[in-house]
Amino acid sequence: MADIKKIILKSGPCADSVAFLKLYLTALERPVSRALVLALRIKFSPDIFEAIRASRLHPEEKAALFSKAMNLFKSGNAYKTTGPGRSPLTDSAILAQAGPGSLIVETGVSDGVSAMDLLEKAKGCEVMLTDSQDCFLYRDFCCGRVFYSRDDGAVSLKLPFFYFSTGSSAEELPPDARRISLLNPAVEEKFRAELAAFDIFSGTLVRKADIIKCANVLNTVYFSPSEIKRALANLSENLRDDGRIFICQNNKRYKDNEAYFILRKQNGRLALEGEVNGHELLSLLKTPQFSGLITGPGPQ
Ligand SMILES: C[S@@+](CC[C@H](N)C(=O)[O-])C[C@H]1O[C@@H](n2cnc3c(N)ncnc32)[C@H](O)[C@@H]1O
Structure with missing residues (x-):
């Protein structure tokens, strides 16, 4: 029915x-x-x-x-809503961490316009655009x-x-x-960028990323807590040791309409390195369900 x-x-x-x-x-x-x-x-x-x-x-x-x-x-359950310059706080934090030669992978990038700032400003880095629906x-x-x-x-x-x-x-x-192709013509023409198929649950990148950005994809409306855990575990598999995952959400209820947290991979394990504006998933990360995946002091 x-x-x-x-x-x-x-x-x-x-x-x-x-x-x-x-x-x-x-x-x-x-x-x-x-x-x-x-x-x-x-x-x-x-x-x-x-x-x-x-x-x-x-x-x-x-x-x-x-x-x-x-x-x-x-x-699936996820809307493909996007826009340029949507996550400026997260992008600035990523740019501050990215070194020459870094591979920055934006996952769930929709038509790619949300990555235009990174494509423009991440000089000397490779910025890869991915979505499960390319x-x-x-x-x-x-x-x-x-x-x-x-x-x-x-x-x-x-x-x-x-x-x-x-x-x-x-x-x-x-x-x-x-x-x-679902790649926005402006991204294609201005940056000669491509949109690659990558599922956050099961995808494998050609080489491990230094930085993974996942904006407006992981939330409890689209995915269950166990799916979120599975996605983070797979993103960690695709991250090189000492790399970082930036999980971001844009919503009017956050200060500056944006919240994000950073997970850093060290010795094969993820630990919370920082957070801005109280992302809604932080309380979920504190639960025992995530203790096997996220180590260290954890969110306070
Ligand atoms: C709300 S849009 C966010 C777009 C962009 N990140 C932004 O912030 O503007 C959510 C995106 O997540 C993608 N998505 C949904 N499930 C996914 C999965 N399992 N793996 C990768 N991307 C996924 C959808 O195709 C969609 O493009």
Whole structure:
């Protein structure tokens, strides 16, 4: 029953044009028109990203529209909401720690705009952008297109003027499928950056990172405490000894709208090195569940 509800919520009339997207986003800003468009269950398929990419908009407008379209999509339980310069306190702390040649990996980076400050300012470092959902794959059939979400293989169909979420997942992603990148065109063009697939629970980086940033991904709305522990353990596996993980959250309830903490890996174990503005996960880290993972004095 719950699955049918999910399918209905994720399916609806669809027109992937840039002009229609702009109209839709404007409608979302006013309560009455917002209620109307939400009641109509209007959807956009991953094709909207290609339509924005191919548009003749000014590069800045194109980048902003790409991120706004991204905000309409989800990966599992997680929204893909993002924006440039979103975590300035965390980015400054990262830049203060990064030395020449450091590998800085931003995980769950959505379309990449949240990493633009690091890409711009981390001179002499390699900044790698990753997300479990780096792209959508698709194949065409007689009257439409079938999309596969890269992270969980979720299958959806685009028919003329209708988007249908099937509620099922492909066991294997088709090798001949074509790809729609979720990397923001501004990040691609300005920094020649790439967006790599990396799942915080199970991913393995090509080489261990000196610094891992994980912003607005790990929270108890998206993930259970045991999932958060599993993600931190896997991030630690991908960190070189003496490396640091920066876990950040942006929310109006924090001073400066931002809180973060730093976990440092020493002799193979993580220890809390510092925190700013009381990140909500700190109390969770104090629980016995995390004692096997996080050592040292621990959060006070
Ligand atoms: C709210 S967005 C945050 C985007 C960006 N970090 C920021 O702060 O603007 C959450 C992101 O986490 C990603 N995500 C969800 N589950 C993930 C996983 N298991 N591994 C890696 N990324 C994941 C989603 O695809 C999404 O892009």
